[in-house]
Amino acid sequence: MSGTAVARAALCAALLTTAALAGVLTSGSVPKAPYLELNDGHRLPQLGLGTWLGNSSQGRIKPQGHEVQQAVEWAIAAGYRHVDTARVYGTEPQVGAAIREAVRRGDVKREDLFVTTKLWNDRHARAAVVPALRESLAALGLDYVDLYLVHWPIGQFPNGSYDLTDHLSTWRGMEEAQRLGLARSIGLSNFNQSQIEGILAGCDVKPAVLQVEMNLNLQQESLRAYCSSRGIVLTAYTPFGSLLKGGAGAAGAGATRVDDPVLVEMAGKYNKTVPQIVLRYLMELGVAAIPKTITKQRVEQNMDIFDFHLTAADRAALRGLDAGLRTIAGGRWADSPQYPFERSDG
């Protein structure tokens, strides 16, 4: 071997050792999803873990044992760096416990994680926003969140009557939360285009993110185009929509389901599952997505979508499945003047 070859071999060996060592040190905790650039200079990991446990006939489902903490710990180990929660989900304490545990173990640093929480409808008064966020931070056990969202454009007092505080006034509270360093980025959820336009017309800080329902059955083409024209990143919540039995949306007539033959065949071609195809499609549309699962194998499966690409023909077929079907309609607020969606008859 020439001197150069020996030097090259030694360098290779050194690099391999370093790589192996890094592999051990970060054991299974390498970030897997790409990042989307936000308009405020921060970046959002494109895939995150949702933590809303859904509803039963008795109302909001509360966590059993440590199931959410466990799921968030599995997620971080599987390469997730983005976790979505909200004051109203009742999952902030477990999300925070998982983060502290992962940081304590040295799997990640706090600054490597992107944590979102949301302002509930009963705290729309400008002066209520910062105190509400401080309550969330206390529940999370964190000094700041990466993203604070106005959960709904609908204000409601605890006694059930509507709080018609104007959205810009709530937004001033959000801007203050950001100025105080309690939220790195601020944004909106469930606001429609004209409501966002109202914020943009009077804000000092533009919303960085809009979180809305988006899935195969509700592809949000016009809202996506609008957000992209305004430099707002869209995050898809309920990314499976009515695809799965027992998912957030029960059936929904006309919805494409997980056993749809076209989807099953497509998934087989890529050696992926139908939920993975759906998540991959959302990634290729350039939005973020926050699928929820508390099942370890699904936590891992949902992140395992960055090693393939859909063909243009398959993307077109998936686009053809858009049915404009909403799973989360917030129908109990349909009589609010701030209700954001088209009102279904009856």
Ligand SMILES: NC(=O)c1ccc[n+]([C@@H]2O[C@H](COP(=O)([O-])OP(=O)(O)OC[C@H]3O[C@@H](n4cnc5c(N)ncnc54)[C@H](OP(=O)(O)O)[C@@H]3O)[C@@H](O)[C@H]2O)c1
């Ligand atoms: N801003 C808002 O107003 C708003 C509204 C709704 C949701 N969100 C956020 O978005 C997140 C996701 O939405 P979502 O919880 O409504 O619904 P989703 O993520 O579309 O669906 C969740 C359901 O899918 C199942 N699942 C997940 N991955 C799967 C897979 N690979 N194969 C088969 N089943 C799978 C889960 O089951 P298991 O858990 O039993 O595994 C669960 O039943 C929420 O958790 C929340 O963080 C925000």
Ligand SMILES: *[C@@H]1O[C@H](CO)[C@@H](O)[C@H](O)[C@H]1NC(C)=O
């Ligand atoms: C959740 O449960 C509450 C209380 O039972 C109900 O009013 C609301 O409509 C449910 N929301 C969804 C999205 O199913």
Ligand SMILES: *[C@@H]1O[C@H](CO)[C@@H](O)[C@H](O)[C@H]1NC(C)=O
């Ligand atoms: C509900 O609460 C709000 C705010 O405290 C109050 O202004 C309003 O009068 C109350 N409405 C009813 C019907 O009690």
Ligand SMILES: *[C@@H]1O[C@H](CO)[C@@H](O)[C@H](O)[C@H]1NC(C)=O
């Ligand atoms: C198909 O995917 C499964 C699960 O990820 C994997 O174990 C298997 O090796 C894959 N098969 C082929 C032919 O790639």
Ligand SMILES: *[C@@H]1O[C@H](CO)[C@@H](O)[C@H](O)[C@H]1NC(C)=O
């Ligand atoms: C948005 O919501 C408001 C309040 O309900 C409504 O007046 C408006 O028509 C909605 N706009 C769009 C684009 O849906």
